[in-house]
Amino acid sequence: MTGSFSDASDFVVVGAGLAGAATAWQLAAGGHDVTILERTVPASHDGSSHGSARIFRYAYPDEFYTRAVIESKVLWDELEAASGLELITPFGAVDYGPERQPEHLARVLAGAGVDHELLSVVEARARWPHIAFDTSVLWHPGAGVIDAEGSVNAMIDQAVKHGARLLTGWDVAGVEKRGSGYRVRSAAGGQIDAGNVIVSAGGWLPGLLGRLGLPDGFLAGLPEITVRQEQAYHFRYRELSGSQPEWPTFIHKSAAIQTYGLPGGRDASFAGQKVAEYNGGKLIPSAAAQTGAVDPDNRRRVVDYVQKYLPGLDPEPYAETTCLFTNTPTEDFLIDRAEGLTVLSPCSGHGAKFAPLIGQWAADLATGTGEVPARFRQATARISAN
Known part of the structure; x- marks a missing residue:
């Protein structure tokens, strides 16, 4: 109207x-x-x-947010029941990296009663050979992808x-x-x-x-409220030797870069993983100043990351987009x-x-x-x- x-x-x-x-x-x-x-x-x-792919997860270093996710899920379930739609597709999530502190995240999830596992590098690589883990890994199966x-x-x-x-x-x-x-x-x-x-x-x-x-x-x-024009890239899944489990969502945090990824859904024609650097975009005064242009330096960083850490993906992005993050300190x-x-x-x-x-x-x-x-x-x- x-x-x-x-x-x-x-x-x-x-x-x-x-x-x-x-x-x-x-x-x-x-x-x-x-x-x-x-x-x-x-x-x-x-x-x-916009789009069909946002991460739903319980893993937070702050127990306040983990418990808020639990509260939110009750309302998501009500919305799905009222609409007759599946709005969160379960994929599970892995959290890893020296700055992500998977052991601490596991303690938070344990305190909140959220189902999870803490896996060694060897155990995680055996389960997900298409991801090159560099630390122990937190897995929680209740995570998924929201159709925004x-x-x-x-x-x-x-x-x-x-x-x-x-x-x-x-x-x-x-x-x-x-x-x-x-x-x-x-x-x-x-x-x-x-x-x-x-x-x-x-x-x-x-x-x-x-x-x-x-x-x-x-x-x-x-x-203070700041706005960043973020970039996200879609990389095709490729076959590795042996059977592959479904790709989970992930957050990987090191001193050099923090990345996240998730199955791209409609946004990626169901053919690939959406991967991005967290808060890697340029600052803009407001959404009105966004250009939609992808920063080639950011693309290079993410492609380099995929080549190093995600062997199950073709490291050449087949689609890319920009989006907005509105941040507080x-x-x-x-x-x-x-x-x-x-x-x-x-x-x-x-x-x-x-x-x-x-x-x-x-x-x-x-x-x-x-x-x-x-x-x-x-x-x-x-x-x-x-």
Whole structure:
């Protein structure tokens, strides 16, 4: 649905990526009047939630996040049941490398009751001969691959079924305080009055912050938000001697480079593994400045990595793409509120797996019915401290 007109809604959600769609779903399911404003279309290809391949995993060095994944999985299961879709395909995950500390990760998973194994290099190479492991390896079979675009559309569908409205082609230009509520303006001249506004604009957030009517103290207390134009490459699977198990997702972290990989799904025509350097892209002011051009130095680093560590892949990428990472200094999310404005940014390339839970947190914060972990409310904490 498109349009440029004056209207009103109790809750307006800006942005129909994973976090915005999840928030709209939770709000609408709670019986609230919700309008979703999307600059182009849900899970747009120049945003952070496009495509079919994001890692779902439990392994975190911080037990807080592992337990949050467990909470999130309950909501994923609800979404799959409601939509009738498989949104997370199980592949399992391996974590390794001298800086990844697989032994520590194993202790965290053990404390949280997550099924896992800690394997020696020899054991891991016997199980996955197509990966050249350089340390002990954490394996947890409950990991998998999220269909990001399918998940966004499933959550939007659920929101609409509960009465939400989706307006596409609605590029938000700013938000103004009006009485006890807000007026949201579009670049095309449309406007919607709202009692509450939730801004989940991904890589566009840095360019919007100054136009949201946020109090100065709150704005000054927000963590620094930076945007990187990341690159990802698809490498074809090739046959090795003997039978090969299915490729898992992986995170490999050394002092020289941190990489991740996962079966590419539709993004790779089901023919290869998606491999990328974590936070290896260039800094840009906001998503509006992205070029879509792949950095040849980054391509060279990743190709060199594949040649050295992934013998089961043809080291010549057959497809490549760029994407956006919106980062905070601590890699914690931003879910904070000032008056009737909620600012939402699941940052640093690891938010997809938490999408339904982030939506629940944001909806609870916007309605005042629940709490958000304090680590995600830095601006509020700084204001309170002063």
